[in-house]
Amino acid sequence: MITFVWAEDQQHQIGIEGHLPWKLPLDLHHFKEITYGHSIIMGRKTFMSLPKVLPGRKHVVLTTSKELKRKYQNNKNVVIVQSKNELQEWVEKHKNQNLCVIGGNSVFKALIKQADYLEKTAIKATFTADTTMIPIKYDEFSLIKKESHYPDEQNKYSFDFLTYKRKEQSNETNINI
Template identity: 70%
Template sequence: MITFVWAEDQKHQIGIDGHLPWKLPADLHHFKKITYGHPIIMGRKTFVSLPHLLPGRKHIVLTTSLTLKNKYRDNKQVSIINSVKELQDWINKNRQQNLCVIGGNSVFNALKNQVDCLEKTEIMASFKADVAMTKINYDDFTLVKKESHQPDSFNHYYYDFLTYLRKEK
């Protein structure tokens, strides 16, 4: 199963300067809960934006960077994949697992017709950003879970955790 995991603001913005435009600790906790124990698929920019390798997850990185390939050559927690075709081959071999796609936009776009589950955090605010989420046809999905949350002393915005599953064809 392929699951997209992301957060977006009311304008569908997901990033600025290679980082999240907001601080929302509850979303980071939710992200960890969803992705822990599963491979996480991402592009180079998303990978380098991480503060460190995320424990309990294999990092699958789509990039042509020889620097990253050499740096992580012997690291069993990181696999560098050089092309969308090579990524597709890897996905086909590992489909029995829940594969979590965490960004960026080009990776979401490459896999949007194959995604089975959407795990979206919707933040009820607008932020300055330079990257918007890939357009997803929500008519192909059914909302199966919604958790609404109020602002608190750590999370300063209203936000919803939304889970969608692809409709049967």
């Protein structure tokens, strides 16, 4: 099962200079709840934006960097894949596990047709950013859960946790005689 996990503002912005443009501790807690114990799939820039290798998660990183491959070759929590084909092979081998795609855009684009669930944090504000989320055909998904949050001492902005599930594809064929 593949789940996309991300946060975006009202203009679908998701990052600036390799980092989140906002600070929402509750969203980070939500991210941990969703991804803990699962493999997280990302590109090099997303991996480099993390403060460290996150505990309790296997990191699958799409990159052509030979330096990263050497650096993490003995780390059992980091798998380096060097092409989209290699990423697809890895996903196919692990399709019975919960896989969380966390960015960036090239990884989202490569796996969007295989996404079963979307876990989106929709922030009710607009930020200066340089990265926008890829277009998603929401008509292919059903909203199955919405949890609203309002500003508090630690979380400065209103936001919603939205969970979408891919709609079942009908295998029936209409035959007119």
